Amino acid sequence: MDRRQQKTRGAIFRAFSTLLEIKRYGNITIQEIIDEANIGRSTFYAHFDTKDELLRAMCTDIFSHVFSDDLISEKTHDFSGNNNGLETKLTHILHHLKDSEKNIVGILSCESGELFMKYFKGYLTEMFSKYLNGTNVNAPADFVLNHLVGSFAETVKWWIDNSMKYTPETTAKYYMEVSCVDRITD
Amino acid sequence: MDRRQQKTRGAIFRAFSTLLEIKRYGNITIQEIIDEANIGRSTFYAHFDTKDELLRAMCTDIFSHVFSDDLISEKTHDFSGNNNGLETKLTHILHHLKDSEKNIVGILSCESGELFMKYFKGYLTEMFSKYLNGTNVNAPADFVLNHLVGSFAETVKWWIDNSMKYTPETTAKYYMEVSCVDRITD
DNA sequence: ACGTTACCGAACATGTTGTTCGTCATGATT
DNA sequence: AATCATGACGAACAACATGTTCGGTAACGT
Incomplete structure (x- = not known):
């Protein structure tokens, strides 16, 4: 697996975890995950189609x-x-x-x-x-x-x-x- | 309690129930509840501030x-x-x-x-x-x-x-x- | 050094959200 | 029956989220 993918995937997981400690799953927006992970919008969608899929992967x-x-x-x-x-x-x-x-x-x-x-x-x-x-x-x-x-x-x-x-x-x-x-x- | 309130409240509960049988809570929008209940937008917010509050009431x-x-x-x-x-x-x-x-x-x-x-x-x-x-x-x-x-x-x-x-x-x-x-x- | 692949970032149309306000209809009260 | 209060309507609004596209840039694997 490409190092860049690992890094991005890790950043998304970390951001998601951080947000989950603050607020409920249902109230977390993809926008917030993107901001917290500090990645581009299209990058997120290149990895996961939905928030559910992200949770599932985690x-x-x-x-x-x-x-x-x-x-x-x-x-x-x-x-x-x-x-x-x-x-x-x-x-x-x-x-x-x-x-x-x-x-x-x-x-x-x-x-x-x-x-x-x-x-x-x-x-x-x-x-x-x-x-x-x-x-x-x-x-x-x-x-x-x-x-x-x-x-x-x-x-x-x-x-x-x-x-x-x-x-x-x-x-x-x-x-x-x-x-x-x-x-x-x- | 005003009959109009009862009617509206009942319509919201019914609409919410119907939608819950079709799709997940997190994917139900307030817009859909409004449409299904056939009520005005401002009317919904006069009864419940959030979707969570609606669920709680139910x-x-x-x-x-x-x-x-x-x-x-x-x-x-x-x-x-x-x-x-x-x-x-x-x-x-x-x-x-x-x-x-x-x-x-x-x-x-x-x-x-x-x-x-x-x-x-x-x-x-x-x-x-x-x-x-x-x-x-x-x-x-x-x-x-x-x-x-x-x-x-x-x-x-x-x-x-x-x-x-x-x-x-x-x-x-x-x-x-x-x-x-x-x-x-x- | 090479071609491949992932990320960026801006832009876009579309839909949701929560609020406001004037109008109208339905309720409770006398 | 007349009155007044209250709830529902619906349109309009700005703010934001969504998911997709695309050309450009940088990092990767070999």
Whole structure:
């Protein structure tokens, strides 16, 4: 990738992040992003057609780090019956999110969180569904899966909103306790 | 309240609902609302200063029905130790939401859900916190409260997104089973 | 040194925004 | 029924955002 593209793309991302910390996604204009990034008007449109596409690209960037290949690969999946593997993975995810904190706080603090969460839940669904081979609970599988994904996503949002006051390890442990994972997974 | 105001206000709400079913909140212009509601430009601004204020008013309208006084009053709070009271309340909430389905589906299907959910969780937090006198779980109270509120909100969103394919009673029952409420509340 | 490619910046038509104001119609009140 | 207050209308306005075009310039990769 051309260095100029990298530089411009980086400037746009940085400007977008900065603005997201100040105001809501919906109220940010492309004009403001252009001014903040200090780039030409046509340059922006050469990279992204819409504001949504920009947000999407930024989310994809973040998740490609958070959900690294080994995190969702079958190989590290623990089939032994205990859920230590799951807790480990959740801890990893929280650690990765903590590292890219700068972007994420801005995204989540506003309504742009909606799109971020949508993508996030997509990845989480893929991950959790591998652990759901059966349940001891009298509820349909799709209900249970949604509950696990949704509650973990909410936990992450809450964790970030509260300045990540617990460590990733502690947060993952709390989640495992409250989520009845022992009742639900095999 | 003047009948003219009622009529106009209703027309705006109806137009807004209609548009929310077609496109995302962020992409709806005030101009479109004006056209759809078939009202004058200055009339809209006489009622609402911003689009956000309109959404806020609509959410408040809905919640004032969903969380009717007896739902969150102390008097119907079940202190006996079992959680039958909670399940009943959740069922009531789902029933109320089902009745105002027309508006809610539109709101939730787009990013406007962010604001809706924010208000919704405010009410839910108030309600759930009355049930949280102590826990059998090794996690802080604020973590548990957020988990209960967040997971129920997510459940509701999923329920609405999936055309409310289960009855309110069944959905509330599933939630109670998956949420470990028996472990968490007194 | 070369050709390629990205950025610039100005200009443009189009649409949105929020406000103002005189006019008219509909409401509440007596 | 007559009156008065109030809300809706709609046109007009400046200010701004949008998305696109295009010729010129600079930086890139090889």
